[in-house]
Amino acid sequence: xxxxxxxxxxxxxxxxxxxxxxxxxxxxxxxxxxxxxxxxxxxxxxxxxxxxxxxxxxxxxxxxxxxxxxxxxxxxxxxxxxxxxxxxxxxxxxxxxxxxxxxxxxxxxxxxxxxxxxxxxxxxxxxxxxxxxxxxxxxxxxxxxxxxxxxxxxxxxxxxxxxxxxxxxxxxxxxxxxxxxxxxxxxxxxxxxxxxxxxxxxxxxxxxxxxxxxxxxxxxxxxxxxxxxxxxxxxxxxxxxxxxxxxxxxxxxxxxxxxxxxxxxxxxxxxxxxxxxxxxxxxxxxxxxxxxxxxxxxxxxxxxxxxxxxxxxxxxxxxxxxxxxxxxxxxxxxxxxxxxxxxxxxxxxxxxxxxxxxxxxxxxxxxxxxxxxxxxxxxxxxxxxxxxxxxxxxxxxxxxxxxxxxxxxxxxxxxxxxxxxxxxxxxxxxxxxxxxxxxxxxxxxxxxxxxxxxxxxxxxxxxxxxxxxxxxxxxxxxxxxxxxxxxxxxxxxxxxxxxxxxxxxxxxxxxxxxxxxxxxxxxxxxxxxxxxxxxxxxxxxxxxxxxxxxxxxxxxxxxxxxxxxxxxxxxxxxxxxxxxxxxxxxxxxxxxxxxxxxxxxxxxxxxxxxxxxxxxxxxxxxxxxxxxxxxxxxxxxxxxxxxxxxxxxxxxxxxxxxxxxxxxxxxxxxxxxxxxxxxxxxxxxxxxxxxxxxxxxxxxxxxxxxxxxxxxxxxx
Amino acid sequence: xxxxxxxxxxxxxxxxxxxxxxxxxxxxxxxxxxxxxxxxxxxxxxxxxxxxxxxxxxxxxxxxxxxxxxxxxxxxxxxxxxxxxxxxxxxxxxxxxxxxxxxxxxxx
Numbered sequence: 168x169x170x171x172x173x174x175x176x177x178x179x180x181x182x183x184x185x186x187x188x189x190x191x192x193x194x195x196x197x198x199x200x201x202x203x204x205x206x207x208x209x210x211x212x213x214x215x216x217x218x219x220x221x222x223x224x225x226x227x228x229x230x231x232x233x234x235x236x237x238x239x240x241x242x243x244x245x246x247x248x249x250x251x252x253x254x255x256x257x258x259x260x261x262x263x264x265x266x267x268x269x270x271x272x273x274x275x276x277x278x279x280x281x282x283x284x285x286x287x288x289x290x291x292x293x294x295x296x297x298x299x300x301x302x303x304x305x306x307x308x309x310x311x312x313x314x315x316x317x318x319x320x321x322x323x324x325x326x327x328x329x330x331x332x333x334x335x336x337x338x339x340x341x342x343x344x345x346x347x348x349x350x351x352x353x354x355x356x357x358x359x360x361x362x363x364x365x366x367x368x369x370x371x372x373x374x375x376x377x378x379x380x381x382x383x384x385x386x387x388x389x390x391x392x393x394x395x396x397x398x399x400x401x402x403x404x405x406x407x408x409x410x411x412x413x414x415x416x417x418x419x420x421x422x423x424x425x426x427x428x429x430x431x432x433x434x435x436x437x438x439x440x441x442x443x444x445x446x447x448x449x450x451x452x453x454x455x456x457x458x459x460x461x462x463x464x465x466x467x468x469x470x471x472x473x474x475x476x477x478x479x480x481x482x483x484x485x486x487x488x489x490x491x492x493x494x495x496x497x498x499x500x501x502x503x504x505x506x507x508x509x510x511x512x513x514x515x516x517x518x519x520x521x522x523x524x525x526x527x528x529x530x531x532x533x534x535x536x537x538x539x540x541x542x543x544x545x546x547x548x549x550x551x552x553x554x555x556x557x558x559x560x561x562x563x564x565x566x567x568x569x570x571x572x573x574x575x576x577x578x579x580x581x582x583x584x585x586x587x588x589x590x591x592x593x594x595x596x597x598x599x600x601x602x603x604x605x606x607x608x609x610x611x612x613x614x615x616x617x618x619x620x621x622x623x624x625x626x627x628x629x630x631x632x633x634x635x636x637x638x639x640x641x642x643x644x645x646x647x648x649x650x651x652x653x654x655x656x657x658x659x660x661x662x663x664x665x666x667x668x669x670x671x672x673x674x675x676x677x678x679x680x681x682x683x684x685x686x687x688x689x690x691x692x693x694x695x696x697x698x699x700x701x702x703x704x705x706x707x708x709x710x711x712x713x714x715x716x717x718x719x720x721x722x723x724x725x726x727x728x729x730x731x732x733x734x735x736x737x738x739x740x741x742x743x744x745x746x747x748x749x750x751x752x753x754x755x756x757x758x759x760x761x762x763x764x765x766x767x768x769x770x771x772x773x774x775x776x777x778x779x780x781x782x783x784x785x786x787x788x789x790x791x792x793x794x795x796x797x798x799x800x801x802x803x804x805x806x807x808x809x810x811x812x813x814x815x816x817x818x819x820x821x822x823x824x825x826x827x828x829x830x831x832x833x834x835x836x837x838x839x840x841x842x843x844x845x846x847x848x849x850x851x852x853x854x855x856x857x858x859x860x861x862x863x864x865x866x867x868x869x870x871x872x873x874x875x876x877x878x879x880x881x882x883x
Numbered sequence: 884x885x886x887x888x889x890x891x892x893x894x895x896x897x898x899x900x901x902x903x904x905x906x907x908x909x910x911x912x913x914x915x916x917x918x919x920x921x922x923x924x925x926x927x928x929x930x931x932x933x934x935x936x937x938x939x940x941x942x943x944x945x946x947x948x949x950x951x952x953x954x955x956x957x958x959x960x961x962x963x964x965x966x967x968x969x970x971x972x973x974x975x976x977x978x979x980x981x982x983x984x985x986x987x988x989x990x991x
Contacts, residue, residue: 857987860920864912 171218172229172260175280178219178288179331181212182295183324189317198312205316206299209323213292216285222259223285224720229260253486253543255405256281256722261333279333279403282720283547287330287480290551293702294472294558295323297695301562302464304691305569309462315355319468322348326473330480335391335401335410338484342445345474346384350377352469353461361580372460379454383444387481390437394488397430403484411487420491428493435492438485439501446478446531448505453782455528459520463565466520471527471561472554479534479550486543499539503639506532508779510646514653514764515775518583519564522654526609527557529643533624536636542627544710544723549620552706556608556617559699563602566692567658570595570685574665585654586755590663594685597693599659601700606655608703610648611740618736619707626732641739648743656751664755888941896937904930917971917981921964928960 185208188194189201228236263277280288299319306312322345329341354373361368367375395401397419398410405411416431424430442448447455458470469475482489482498489495509528516522530553537546564583570591571582581587592599608615611622621644628637663685687693710717712728750763765772774780854865903926910923932953939949975981 855989857989858984859986859989860912860983862989867908867912 171215171222172227172280173262174215175219175260175278175288175331176262177215178212178292179324179327181208181215181324182320182327184208185320186317186324189313189320195313195317198310201313201316202299202303202306205320206296206303209292209296209299209320212323212327213289213296216288216292219280220285220289223280223282227259228257231261253490253541254722255411255487256283258404259285261404263333274336275334275402276337277333278331280331282722283483284330286547286551286717286720288327290554291323291326291330291473294554294699295326295468297698298464298468298472298558298562301467301565301692301695302462304689305464305565306462307689311355315352315462318348318351318355319465322352322469322474326477329477333403335394335403335485338403338481339388339391342387342441342477342481343384345469345477346377346380346445349380349458349469349474350374352465353458355461355465359460366580367457367460369460372454372457376454376458379451380444383441383451386437387441387444390434390441393437394434397434405487410485416487416491431488431492432494435485435489435494436497438481438488439494439498442478442482442535443501444478445481446475446535447528448478448501448532448535449508450781452505452509452528453785456521456524456778459518459524463520463561463568466524467558467561467565470524472558475527475531476534476550476554479531479538479546482535482538483543483547483550486538489538495539495541497539499536499633499636502532502535502537502539503636503643504532505529506536506643507639507646508532510643510650512775512778513650514646515762515772515777517585517762517776519567519585519588519654519658520561520583522585522650523557523560523564526560526647526650529647530557530609532643533621533640536640537624537627540628540631540633540636542624542631544718544721545620545623545627547721548623548710548717551709552608552616552620552703555699555706556605556615556703559601559605559696559703560609562692562696562699563598563605566595566598566688566696567591567602567685569688569692570598571665573683574685585657587665588658588663589661589665589755590659591685592659594663595687597687597696601693601696602655602659604700604703606651610651610744611644611736613733613737614704614707616703616706619710622729622733622736623710623726625736626726626729629729629732629735630726641735644736645739645743645746648740649747652744652747653751653754656747657754661753661755893937893941896933900930900933900937903927903933915982915984917974917983917986920983921967921971924967925960925964928956928963932956 182205185205188204194200194204226237230236258279258281261277261279263275265273266276299316302315302319306315309315325341325344325348329338329345332338332341350373353376354370357370357373359369391401394410398412398415400408400410402409403411405413419430419434422430424433426433428436444451455470455475459466461470489498506529509525509532513522513525513529516525530549534546534549534553537543537549567588568579568582571588575581575587604615608617611618613619625637625640625644628640708716718724718726754763762772777783854861907923907926907928907930910926911920912923914920914923935949935953935956939946939953943949971981974986978985
């Protein structure tokens with residue numbers, strides 16, 4: 168009993184083991200074997216995580232002495248008013264080791280399980296397992312499968328470690344590991360090039376993602392250092408010597424820090440910069456859509472379900488610091504703005520994965536906004552449900568792309584363009600039905616999971632009395648329903664628009680170059696879709712308005728069901744769907760080449776299609792600035808070079824004077840010395856006969872001399 | 884009862900050991916045959932053994948250190964003989980001779 172709590176360290180270790188085995192053993196040459204091993208080990212980790220969740224739900228707890236106790240299930244009062252309430256729960260188990268001890272002090276690293284962590288662990292392992300399973304089918308043709316599975320297992324391990332970390336240093340280490348894996352996996356097809364030189368290639372996308380998130384990560388590291396200098400520790404918890412100790416929070420909430428901020432605000436702001444980078448909030452959002460250059464399962468796992476949610480989790484984890492600070496309104500504003508901004512851009516995209524990427528940005532904005540207005544439970548709830556339905560949608564998109572390869576060949580640009588699709592529901596029924604479930608969940612239609620979590624965020628914003636945030640989120644919801652309706656109509660309904668391609672390329676008669684009808688994906692790909700669809704359908708049951716299971720589980724105040732919010736949310740979703748249906752029902756049918764929205768509002772649509780010119784703006788501002796700085800430093804270099812050559816001429820003159828002095832005075836003596844050494848060396852050479860007996864005689868002579876010295880000189 | 888320690892003074896035994904050592908050293912330095920050199924080395928080792936045993940017996944018979952050292956020397960000598968003979972064999976294979984004067988590859 169209770170083995171799961173104690174064995175929680177297995178959860179990140181198992182995927183790591185998969186990574187080590189695949190990388191270090193000959194298994195790396197066996198594509199199938201490495202795929203199966205990684206999937207198997209993440210499956211075991213998932214079972215451990217499920218067992219852990221079960222024990223945490225039962226309230227079992229192990230204290231530092233190893234004693235067992237069962238807590239009563241959390242009963243919490245209903246939240247009242249606009250005051251932000253947050254309670255830090257006692258962890259269910261903490262196990263640490265002393266790391267890098269220096270004198271008396273050492274950093275204690277280890278794992279910490281509390282209800283939120285247990286929930287996240289379950290979510291991540293389930294999603295990761297489904298995505299591993301999907302990848303077996305999706306990556307079956309790829310020659311570098313072992314590399315893929317090694318990286319994706321390492322990523323899963325890092326994500327799980329980040330969730331469980333008991334110390335912000337360990338959290339940061341895992342955070343950076345995730346960034347590395349993200350880089351490696353975005354650039355997985357590093358040898359791919361496109362015909363259009365302006366289109367971003369996977370390797371450039373990887374560098375872009377790495378550098379953009381680095382901006383946030385450096386600021387996060389500065390924030391952690393600042394916090395460490397203030398608190399003297401980075402351990403998570405509210406006990407003595409931990410970062411959320413009430414006295415410490417009290418102190419930094421009132422102490423003046425830099426730039427007329429309180430210390431708490433400065434720390435929270437720096438931590439939030441890490442979130443902005445990792446969760447791709449405006450203004451650092453530009454890397455996420457281009458991260459779609461990676462394989463689709465990577466997009467599903469890293470850039471939809473887990474890693475990008477890590478930023479949200481970081482804020483949730485350090486929430487007491489944010490509550491003590493004054494920057495929560497900023498957090499809410501950034502989140503709400505991102506939600507709206509990204510939803511707008513999603514309307515103008517044609518790439519099936521990029522639409523989902525902007526949708527992910529928008530939904531992450533929802534979560535960040537929820538945290539900013541005090542909806543901690545709502546944010547975690549939306550994080551979990553979103554992970555399921557967004558992973559489902561990405562895998563569905565992967566399945567569609569996989570099917571499209573049969574028609575258009577291995578050309579990602581054509582296979583991912585929704586203008587080339589249409590009517591796929593006839594070819595791919597399982598993908599269609601599961602995608603439909605994901606679509607309804609994302610659009611926020613009851614009773615799908617997305618409805619309940621989004622409703623909770625809307626209800627919180629209604630209650631917190633911030634009409635601007637509420638308005639932005641409602642508008643974003645409307646746009647979400649709109650662009651998803653557009654996508655699903657163009658992908659699954661109407662006639663199949665690549666039918667012409669089939670007709671023409673029949674002669675080639677080659678499976679490599681497409682020319683066949685799109686087909687349903689193999690079972691290893693449809694089963695994960697079905698599992699995730701069940702979660703996307705049912706995950707809303709975690710926090711139904713009448714039970715509030717999740718709020719009790721997380722020990723946070725509950726909110727009464729708000730009929731106004733539910734009504735508003737459903738209304739905007741229905742309006743969005745209706746608008747989308749009205750506009751796109753007949754799109755691209757009668758030989759039209761233009762998007763219906765482009766026919767009506769060409770300027771607006773072109774701006775949206777060009778992603779509101781953010782990339783161009785960065786290129787013109789920061790990129791240009793960097794170019795100018797480079798030019799300036801090149802000029803300075805040249806001037807310095809000129810100065811240096813002057814100095815070198817003086818040095819040369821001095822050197823010549825020196826040389827003549829050397830020649831006359833020093834060299835003669837040195838030569839004499841050298842000649843003497845050579846002569847004595849020649850004489851010494853006679854001794855080196857190369858015969859062992861001669862050497863031995865010399866040694867014995869030496870011993871005799873030393874013995875005589877010892878006897879007659881030292882002892883008198 | 885007269886024991887050996889009463890009958891023979893320690894110095895006689897040391898003279899014996901010294902003589903043995905010198906004979907061995909002479910053999911090592913003058914023999915041209917590698918096997919002879921090895922024999923000389925064995926003689927020197929045994930001279931040392933006699934020294935060890937003598938000092939133990941005459942000066943501190945209640946301790947075992949002298950005996951143990953002598954045993955160690957015997958064991959090491961056995962190993963050394965084995966290695967030495969192996970070296971001689973490989974020397975012979977390489978140069979068709981065991982004359983140590985011709986094994987002068989160490990010459991500078």
